[in-house]
Each structure stands twice: as structure tokens, then as C-alpha cells.
Amino acid sequence: MMISNSKKAFFFASLALMSFAFVSCKSSKGVDQKDGVVVKDVTMNKAPVNDPTTIDAQTSATTPTTSDAQPSSDAQTSATVQTPNTPNDQTTSLPNDQPPHEGFVYVKTLIPDLIEDLRYATTNNFMGAKADGYEGTRVILSRPAAEALKSAADELREKGYVIKVFDAYRPQQAVNHFVRWSKSNDQRNKADYFPTLRKNQLFPKYIAYKSGHTKGSTIDMTICDKNTKEEVDMGGHFDYFGEPSHPSFIGKYSLGEVTQEHKKRRMMLREVMVRHGFKPYDSEWWHFTLKNEPYPNTWFDFPVK
Ligand SMILES: [Zn+2]
Numbered sequence: 001m002m003i004s005n006s007k008k009a010f011f012f013a014s015l016a017l018m019s020f021a022f023v024s025c026k027s028s029k030g031v032d033q034k035d036g037v038v039v040k041d042v043t044m045n046k047a048p049v050n051d052p053t054t055i056d057a058q059t060s061a062t063t064p065t066t067s068d069a070q071p072s073s074d075a076q077t078s079a080t081v082q083t084p085n086t087p088n089d090q091t092t093s094l095p096n097d098q099p100p101h102e103g104f105v106y107v108k109t110l111i112p113d114l115i116e117d118l119r120y121a122t123t124n125n126f127m128g129a130k131a132d133g134y135e136g137t138r139v140i141l142s143r144p145a146a147e148a149l150k151s152a153a154d155e156l157r158e159k160g161y162v163i164k165v166f167d168a169y170r171p172q173q174a175v176n177h178f179v180r181w182s183k184s185n186d187q188r189n190k191a192d193y194f195p196t197l198r199k200n201q202l203f204p205k206y207i208a209y210k211s212g213h214t215k216g217s218t219i220d221m222t223i224c225d226k227n228t229k230e231e232v233d234m235g236g237h238f239d240y241f242g243e244p245s246h247p248s249f250i251g252k253y254s255l256g257e258v259t260q261e262h263k264k265r266r267m268m269l270r271e272v273m274v275r276h277g278f279k280p281y282d283s284e285w286w287h288f289t290l291k292n293e294p295y296p297n298t299w300f301d302f303p304v305k
Contacts, residue, residue, distance in 0.1 A: 111149065118165070155275070196254065
């Protein structure tokens with residue numbers, strides 16, 4: 001009996017203490033009411049989802065350019081590697097008869113069915129960033145190069161194809177941007193563009209201080225089915241840095257395989273372009289330069305609009 005009574009007394013004492021504690025909690029909550037909501041939200045987020053790596057990854061993924069001071073290994077960047085974006089189809093610029101620069105033309109004014117997909121005007125390129133000097137998405141070439149391309153386009157159309165352009169005239173400021181990038185630690189698009197090369201191997205073999213494109217008579221291109229506008233499978237994509245982009249390459253590589261059939265298509269494009277006055281390039285199946293280019297010693301810098 002005695003024990004039970006003391007138990008009871010203990011129980012009531014505890015109950016009294018608990019209610020007191022509850023009241024003081026309530027009142028302390030009441031005091032912090034104004035900040036309470038904010039504090040509560042932070043605590044709630046923090047407790048279950050406190051993942052600094054996620055936050056870091058998000059931050060670095062949305063950081064537009066690199067800080068040179070921040071070293072990043074392949075392993076680190078693989079987390080933020082992006083797959084190529086869908087091609088930029090926003091080529092709905094208004095007709096413009098004004099030439100972009102003396103001696104240059106908007107190529108689509110000569111070849112109306114040209115498909116414009118200037119990759120450096122988008123983030124869908126080896127840098128994963130839009131390049132300086134690409135203020136628009138219209139393909140520009142020197143007039144003689146555009147006229148030669150028009151005759152190539154006429155022949156290709158007969159065969160059932162239309163031309164798609166990845167790059168043509170390229171302002172010097174874009175090339176400067178590439179050089180700056182090649183010396184930074186940013187390699188967010190490594191997996192798609194240079195999986196087998198270290199970044200410091202890109203310069204100067206793949207990225208140089210001067211580019212033929214800046215002289216206005218060089219083009220990076222492929223062909224699409226005339227009706228479906230689907231890109232013809234060439235066994236590899238524009239700006240993949242490595243041997244599989246050599247027109248003559250046959251074999252497997254990290255992104256797939258270049259077959260005899262792919263090689264035949266690359267060679268068909270090459271033959272047509274050569275027939276219309278262009279020089280091919282042994283390291284890139286998509287790259288052609290007008291043989292008699294009008295500005296062989298001038299590197300232009302007016303922007304692409
Ligand atoms: Zn090129």
C-alpha cells in the first residue's frame with residue numbers, strides 16, 4: 001500500500017513536472033513565433049536531406065564557367081557531365097537582306113533549305129557553354145564559299161539530302177574563349193567530346209589560337225534526309241576529338257562504332273564537297289575549307305547574329 005502510494009505520488013509529481021515543461025515549451029515557442037517558421041523550415045530540411053555533396057554538385061553544375069583555381073578530377077566532373085542538348089532549332093530569325101559584313105552573306109539567303117544548328121551559339125558543344133561572339137544563330141560565310149556551298153547543296157539535294165551546318169564563320173573572340181576554356185578545369189562535356197584525351201592534350205592539336213573558320217570560308221557540316229530532315233548517321237558526331245572522327249576511320253570506340261557503311265557516307269559527302277571546290281580535312285569528316293578562299297590571311301571578329 002505504502003509503495004503504491006509513493007508510486008502514485010511519484011506519478012503525479014512527474015505529471016506536474018511534464019505539464020510545466022510543456023507549458024514552458026509552448027511559451028518559448030510563442031516567444032520565437034516570428035522567426036519560428038524560418039528556423040523550423042531550415043531544421044526540417046537540414047535533418048533528413050543534409051547532403052553537402054548534392055548541394056556542391058548542384059552549385060557547380062549551375063556555375064556557368066570555371067574558376068581556374070578549383071582543381072577538378074574526372075571523377076568529380078563525371079557527376080556533372082551533361083548529355084548533349086537537343087539541337088537548337090530556333091532558327092526563326094527574320095529575313096535580313098543586309099549582309100553581316102562586307103564580302104560575307106547569310107548562307108540561308110542562298111540555300112533556303114539549309115538547316116542551321118550553330119552549336120557554339122548553344123551549350124550543346126565541347127565546352128558546354130555558349131561561345132563569345134555568337135549573338136545569333138545564322139550561318140555566315142564569305143560570298144565565294146557560300147556560292148560554292150550552294151552548288152554542293154544542289155547536287156546533294158538531287159541525291160535526297162539537305163545540308164545541316166554546325167559551324168561556319170567563327171569570330172576570333174569565340175576562338176579566344178576556346179583557348180581560355182582549354183586552360184581551365186571545366187570539363188563538364190568530356191564524356192561526349194573528349195573521353196579519351198586529357199584536357200591539356202586538346203591544345204594546340206584540337207584547339208588553337210587561330211582557326212580557319214575565322215577567315216570565313218570554312219564550314220562544319222553534315223547531311224540530313226531531304227524529307228524527314230533526320231541527320232544521316234555518320235557513325236560519330238561533330239566535334240568528337242579523336243581518331244573516330246577521321247573520315248577514314250573504321251572500328252569501335254567509346255561512343256559506338258564506325259562501320260564500312262558510315263565510312264562510305266563520309267566519303268560521299270567528301271567527294272561532293274571536293275567536286276564543288278572545297279578541301280577536306282583528314283582529322284574531321286565534317287570540316288571543309290574553300291580551296292580558293294578570298295581572305296586567307298584575315299581573321300575576322302564581327303559577331304554572328
Ligand atoms: Zn571545323
